[in-house]
Amino acid sequence: MPEVDYYAVLGVGKTASPAEIKAAYRRLAKTLHPDAGGTVGTFQLLREAYDTLSDPRARAGYDAGIPAVHTRPPAKPKRRRFSEEPGFVPEPLDLVPDELEWWEFAAQDPRMRHGRRRGPGHTPVVAAVAGLVLVLAPLLFGVDFTPPVLVVWLVLTAGTALLVQRLARGYLAARRARSEFAAEFGGGAVFGSPGVEADELPERLTADLLERYLTRLPGARIFHGLAWPGSVFADVDHAVLCGKRVVLIESKQWLPGHYETADDGRLLRNGRPFRGGGSRLAESLTAYRTLLPGVALRGAMIVYPSRAGALTTADPGPEPGPPMTPEQFLHEIGTWLSAEPSTVDHDALRTMRAQVVGSGRAA
Numbered sequence: 001m002p003e004v005d006y007y008a009v010l011g012v013g014k015t016a017s018p019a020e021i022k023a024a025y026r027r028l029a030k031t032l033h034p035d036a037g038g039t040v041g042t043f044q045l046l047r048e049a050y051d052t053l054s055d056p057r058a059r060a061g062y063d064a065g066i067p068a069v070h071t072r073p074p075a076k077p078k079r080r081r082f083s084e085e086p087g088f089v090p091e092p093l094d095l096v097p098d099e100l101e102w103w104e105f106a107a108q109d110p111r112m113r114h115g116r117r118r119g120p121g122h123t124p125v126v127a128a129v130a131g132l133v134l135v136l137a138p139l140l141f142g143v144d145f146t147p148p149v150l151v152v153w154l155v156l157t158a159g160t161a162l163l164v165q166r167l168a169r170g171y172l173a174a175r176r177a178r179s180e181f182a183a184e185f186g187g188g189a190v191f192g193s194p195g196v197e198a199d200e201l202p203e204r205l206t207a208d209l210l211e212r213y214l215t216r217l218p219g220a221r222i223f224h225g226l227a228w229p230g231s232v233f234a235d236v237d238h239a240v241l242c243g244k245r246v247v248l249i250e251s252k253q254w255l256p257g258h259y260e261t262a263d264d265g266r267l268l269r270n271g272r273p274f275r276g277g278g279s280r281l282a283e284s285l286t287a288y289r290t291l292l293p294g295v296a297l298r299g300a301m302i303v304y305p306s307r308a309g310a311l312t313t314a315d316p317g318p319e320p321g322p323p324m325t326p327e328q329f330l331h332e333i334g335t336w337l338s339a340e341p342s343t344v345d346h347d348a349l350r351t352m353r354a355q356v357v358g359s360g361r362a363a
Contacts, residue, residue: 006049006062011232014063018054025050026197027233030225031358033196085307089201090253093209093326097216100330102338106217113219113343189215192224192356194238202251203237206302209326210240210249214334217242217341226355228287234357236284240333241352243340246292247333248284250301250321256309259323267323281321291355295348298336302329 007014010024025046032038032046052058097103194200194207207224214220220242225234238249254276257269267274281299288297299321305311316322316332324332 004045004049006052009045009049010053012053016053021050021053024233025054026195026200027235027357029197030195030234088305088307090205090304093330095213095327095330097213100213100334102335102341103216106338106341109342110218111342113340189220190222190224191353192226192358194224202253202302202304205304205326206238206249206251209302209330210238213330214240214242214337217334217338219243219341219343220337221344221349221352223352223356225357226352227357228284229291229355232357235280235287236355239352240337241345241348242337243343244294244345244348245296245298245337245339246288246348246352247298247300247337248281248288248321249299250279250281251304252301252323253304253306254311256305256307256311258312258314259303260314261317261319261322265319279321285320292348292351295345298333300324300329300333302326 007016010016010021010028012020012024016024028046029043032043052062190211194203203224207222210222214222220240223239223241224237226236226239226248227233228235236248237251240247240249254274255269258271259274260268262268267279279301281301285297285299300316301321301323303311303313303323303325311325313323313325313328316324316328
């Protein structure tokens with residue numbers, strides 16, 4: 001065998017199928033590409049391994065111990081599926097934010113709540129000020145402290161002192177939580193980066209969608225390229241955490257048509273089984289339920305057209321990862337996430353960030 005084990009470079013077995021080899025290359029390229037923080041040498045080795053093992057003749061020679069010549073052959077024209085338009089970019093979503101049911105609600109309280117730790121609101125502060133006025137007024141105006149008045153004054157003084165103490169403790173706790181949060185997670189709301197390959201346009205479209213709209217939720221944190229527990233690959237395209245709720249997202253680009261999920265879980269296009277749309281959302285949800293106990297999980301598959309034409313999806317049902325248009329996703333999932341628009345759960349955020357493939361630094 002040659003000195004370099006290309007199977008080990010790609011992280012696959014020697015009996016891996018061409019599809020498994022391609023999937024492994026695409027996942028590793030997300031983190032090893034120089035634009036994503038990798039080195040030129042490492043990415044070149046990954047490219048050589050893929051070029052060798054993806055070509056049947058080169059792979060047979062490699063398995064036989066014949067040194068490969070790493071000159072990449074001319075690219076074969078990609079077989080074009082019926083009616084696809086290579087290089088087609090869908091029109092950007094033209095949605096007036098006010099049409100979203102949760103848009104104004106999310107902006108009502110811009111303060112960030114760190115779990116249960118939150119600074120005092122306006123109501124208790126007003127109550128404390130009013131209490132201080134009532135306590136100090138008799139002293140300022142020389143009120144005669146008869147026994148009944150004295151009892152009332154002492155009760156007001158004790159209550160006001162207790163309220164002021166609680167406000168001070170709440171303020172200090174919230175300030176400490178903000179400081180700890182900033183030190184650990186930074187000030188960004190986005191972790192990881194979407195795909196950089198030419199065929200990963202859907203991932204980049206979804207990344208832009210999430211950042212343009214869901215960052216309206218003060219507590220929302222967005223992730224790109226997450227691994228399953230125990231994996232080193234980007235098994236989940238995207239995820240959004242807000243409060244105690246997480247949505248796992250896949251991005252797809254398919255032919256125009258109407259997509260829905262049948263009662264038996266099969267994906268349908270125009271009422272017929274659609275064999276070009278694999279999904280791993282069900283497996284991802286199972287893996288993350290174990291990873292995030294006590295957190296509510298949902299899945300969503302955002303679908304974009306691969307050529308000009310209308311692409312529609314049915315109303316999401318109980319299936320784990322229903323197909324959705326970008327607009328439908330914002331209405332359905334945005335409303336669901338906005339139940340706790342200002343809350344950041346530190347433990348869930350810490351767990352999610354650790355699953356981001358690559359550096360995981362906030363963008």
